[in-house]
Amino acid sequence: MADARRARYVTLFAAESRSLLAMGHRSVTAWLAEPPESSHAEEIFRALHTVKGMAASLGFDALAEQVHAAETVLAEVRGGERAADRRWLEGLEGRLDALALEVEAVLAREAGGEAAHPVARTAPVVRVDTERLDALLADLGAMVTARQELDRQVAADPFSPVARSAQTLSHRLDALKERILHVRLAPLGEVLERIPPMVRDLGRQLGKQLAVEISGEELEVDRAILAQLPEPLMHLVRNAVDHGLETPAERKQAGKRPVGRLTVRARQERDAVVVELADDGRGIDRERIAARAREQGILEAGATLSDEHLLGILARPGFSTAQEVSAVSGRGVGLDTVVARLHEVGAAVSLTTVVGHGSSFQLRLPTRLGIVRALVTAIGEERYVMPLTHVTELVAWDPAQVRQEGGRAMFELRGETIPVLDLRRLLQYRGGSAPAHRPAIVFAAHGQRIALLADAIAGQIDAVIQPIDRVPGLPRWITGATVLGDGRPAMLLDVASVA
């Protein structure tokens, strides 16, 4: 089978198997609610049968056999040999979950196999598609940049016929931008549907009773963002099941229902989709984290931890309080990687936790990728852009308000003390000296406010962000580049990772 063709079949297999197994699972759930009802058997059989046919066609023989075994179990009830009692249904549910996991494993092996043979490797259809879409986005970016220059010239003579045409062109371009960004959208369900089988399987491994609920799978985000989501999300799910949710005995002792609940809800909030992952488990022990943070010298003695500050500490590289290595989630919590991965795609993460009642992570995902509203700042002749998402205000900088505290410069703003960083130092700028009057850009990240000192503010733009090659020595807070209206390049500063 030609590689490109096989890749296309694998893509179809992935989409259809996932949705058929999810449908099969919904049938079992409905069946469990109404045990004598047996019309579900036919539906589940059809789903299994189709998955089996596809698996066999791609040479996934072990998977095909596993599906066949599930069909055989189902045949007992379809043939009237036995009744579908609760125990049998739970067994069937387990088989469907195991199949969903096996499908993911087979797909992972297939992708790995591809990478192992770079010569024979041909990009699957979806990837080719995405590349084309990226090219389209890059063209669009060039046009948006050109438009900014045109807008500037039009502003000088707003009533000329050229200005009118420019305006029409500008509106058309906005429409085109929307359309292109829209084509890139994909439903969250592609990722969220993989959670329930995983949770149930983990529950069985760990002897925990779990109920999992998913909603908002129809909401859409950019494919590039969706592609980055599974790893951090599954990591959070594993943490919740392994560390957050208790065993039935522990829950009873704490006066809770024996079944632990994990909910994954997605909702639209203006230009973002918020995915909230909540468990009703034991919550995070703030005191233990605080003690550990004080030991490591990252929290002052006597200071308390807010939720935001808590996440900031948990997400520090290498910070771990896990006392044992678990087979499910490995050593430590690994939140640093999770948060870093999410920041890479422009997602913000927040945490709410109450001891004894559970934890909730909110992932705020941008729905549109590639174009961000950004502030342009100047350091000498260099230009930097920073996404406006985190910027809270711009203030005139008064060196008299600065005091040194523990080796850090702190800035007094309306009674609040905020650490201040000079971008000149951060970026190791070696040009001429700084102007006398400088603006401070105040932004919030990880529940902390921080002020960045620039030389000047050069306005706001819709920045079309291009990825940059990560060469050694490049500071981690430079995460992309863009071209300004006048054709000058500017680096993108990821303000969240400066904090």
Place this chain on the structure above:
Amino acid sequence: MAKRILICDDAIFMRTMIADILTGAGFEIAGEAESGLQAVERYKALQPDLVTMDIVMPDMGGIDAVKAIIAVDPDARILMCSAMGQQALVVEAVQAGAKDFVVKPFQPARVIEAVKRVLG
């Protein structure tokens, strides 16, 4: 003129695979159907030279679809596509009027050979 074929299967995966095999051999895809009911409707509308028919489909299975198609066109040429272990159903389909069958997973050469045989 290329012979026109209607592909009936509830999985896009299978329809794509069959379409690839058949177009590669110079056949034309007249249309696709994803349920037995759709297969009967599309057969009447498209009048294809041959139908490939999956057995297990929602909204009327393949065997009932064969019966319904043969009822409107006794000369319809239908090739059953079955999975392993469905011999009994294949026999029923042939009794209902299907001309031949191929077994999944498909081997392109077998599929083409069967299609040519059925077309005569």
